[in-house]
Amino acid sequence: MKARIPVMTPWLGEEEAQAAAAAVLSGWVAQGPRVAEFERAFAERVGADHGVAVSSCTTALHLALVTMDLGPGDEVVVPSLSFIATANVVRYVGATPVFADVAADTGNLTAASVDAVRTPRTRAVLAVHQGGVPADVHALRAACADWGVPLIEDAACAIGTTVGGKPVGQGALLAAWSFHPRKLVTTGEGGMITTDDAAWAERLRRLREHGMNVSAAQRHASSAPVLERYLEVGFNYRMTDIQAAVGLVQLGKLDAMIARRRELAARYESLLADVPGITPVRDPEYGRGNFQSYWVLPDPDFPVGRDELLAALAAAGVSARRGIMAAHLEPAYAGHPHAPLPVTERISTGSLILPLFHTMTEEQQDRVVAVLREQAGR
Numbered sequence: 001m002k003a004r005i006p007v008m009t010p011w012l013g014e015e016e017a018q019a020a021a022a023a024v025l026s027g028w029v030a031q032g033p034r035v036a037e038f039e040r041a042f043a044e045r046v047g048a049d050h051g052v053a054v055s056s057c058t059t060a061l062h063l064a065l066v067t068m069d070l071g072p073g074d075e076v077v078v079p080s081l082s083f084i085a086t087a088n089v090v091r092y093v094g095a096t097p098v099f100a101d102v103a104a105d106t107g108n109l110t111a112a113s114v115d116a117v118r119t120p121r122t123r124a125v126l127a128v129h130q131g132g133v134p135a136d137v138h139a140l141r142a143a144c145a146d147w148g149v150p151l152i153e154d155a156a157c158a159i160g161t162t163v164g165g166k167p168v169g170q171g172a173l174l175a176a177w178s179f180h181p182r183k184l185v186t187t188g189e190g191g192m193i194t195t196d197d198a199a200w201a202e203r204l205r206r207l208r209e210h211g212m213n214v215s216a217a218q219r220h221a222s223s224a225p226v227l228e229r230y231l232e233v234g235f236n237y238r239m240t241d242i243q244a245a246v247g248l249v250q251l252g253k254l255d256a257m258i259a260r261r262r263e264l265a266a267r268y269e270s271l272l273a274d275v276p277g278i279t280p281v282r283d284p285e286y287g288r289g290n291f292q293s294y295w296v297l298p299d300p301d302f303p304v305g306r307d308e309l310l311a312a313l314a315a316a317g318v319s320a321r322r323g324i325m326a327a328h329l330e331p332a333y334a335g336h337p338h339a340p341l342p343v344t345e346r347i348s349t350g351s352l353i354l355p356l357f358h359t360m361t362e363e364q365q366d367r368v369v370a371v372l373r374e375q376a377g378r
């Protein structure tokens with residue numbers, strides 16, 4: 001029996017371990033100089049003026065909505081086809097998530113799908129770059145500008161993804177990022193909010209640190225006593241300097257990560273070209289993805305069902321996953337009203353995510369495709 005092929009494994013090594021050790025030995029392990037350095041490097045990389053590091057993308061999205069002053073009675077249009085945090089954060093601020101359907105080729109919201117469900121109570125649109133596939137932000141930004149509604153971007157999966165040659169994040173009002181090990185760049189857990197708005201960045205820094213007007217790091221650096229004030233009810237959503245140290249090393253490897261993932265995705269695509277009834281995820285014409293998730297959609301008349309296909313892969317030692325979840329199909333959203341979401345349901349119940357990771361070998365990839373080819377021939 002050959003070793004099991006994981007669906008994803010982070011690309012971490014000695015350099016990250018040493019960076020974490022250096023942070024520990026420095027004596028400053030909470031949010032400090034390494035977090036500040038990681039914020040600058042990350043914001044520069046995605047083309048934003050400010051980066052605010054937080055504990056996860058979920059807390060990043062929560063703070064983005066707090067910054068928009070959203071609350072009960074307000075509606076936020078979100079895709080149901082996303083990790084459930086995208087919908088949950090709207091609930092955290094007491095507002096109502098309104099599920100819009102997605103485009104079949106990208107799994108992302110479109111201006112038309114948002115337009116179909118927006119109402120006079122729509123106060124924001126939260127678009128996802130699902131699995132690293134870019135959403136058409138130019139079309140969405142133009143439509144949102146027409147409607148007078150801010151566009152917030154859930155870029156959890158999309159570090160290094162581009163639209164029209166520009167990185168996702170550039171020109172975004174507020175974009176939220178994840179450093180969970182299931183994404184490309186990881187800090188164990190962690191997140192970031194990027195924006196070009198200095199006033200929002202300042203408020204976000206305050207909100208992540210209990211609403212304090214001066215950070216603990218600033219207080220520590222000052223020779224005179226600094227008496228902090230708490231300007232509003234905030235949160236403890238800070239990242240640690242140990243995490244940021246790892247993140248800085250990871251960021252330096254990002255170009256290599258994207259190049260390798262795109263190479264493996266192209267190889268999957270050519271191998272799958274002669275497997276009948278399987279449609280793989282591809283770049284849309286307006287941008288290039290980082291292939292954070294490599295999903296395939298079997299035709300409805302594929303010889304075996306999706307779950308049977310997952311079972312066949314598992315039996316052959318391949319860890320695949322069901323496709324992107326749909327929040328409205330989960331018990332947490334039972335009874336939550338929504339418009340029909342046929343494309344969301346088709347992708348969520350029909351698709352599967354294949355293994356793709358930096359150190360994946362061609363032999364491993366051939367093993368994955370062999371199972372699909374065998375099942376297609378049944």
Ligand SMILES: *Cc1c(COP(=O)(O)O)cnc(C)c1O
Nearest residue numbers: 056057058083085156178179180
């Ligand atoms: C992973 C993910 C999140 C949550 O990220 P965390 O850092 O784990 O909180 C949110 N949205 C999307 C689209 C994701 O894929």
